[in-house]
Amino acid sequence: MTCIKCGSDNVSVQVINEQQLVNKHHGLIWWIFIGFWWVPIKWLFLTVPALIFAIFGRKKQRIKNTQKSIAVCQNCGNKWDV
Ligand SMILES: [Zn+2]
Structure with missing residues (x-):
């Protein structure tokens, strides 16, 4: 392999482990304007369906692990995906 x-x-060539959060996190502004009323309402209306989903074993994946190979040039330090 040669450096491009x-x-x-x-x-x-190095194998690195990337972790990315799949679920979005809400910011402070979201909580101030929407979160304080939306979350209780969501709980009221979604708790029953959520329980049903839980019974059927649907789990939310929070962290996605992806293994990725990258090549690192020892000469100029250039990195790229393999
Ligand atoms: Zn190079």
């Missing part, structure tokens, strides 16, 4: 930037073949 400088053409050196002194390239090492």
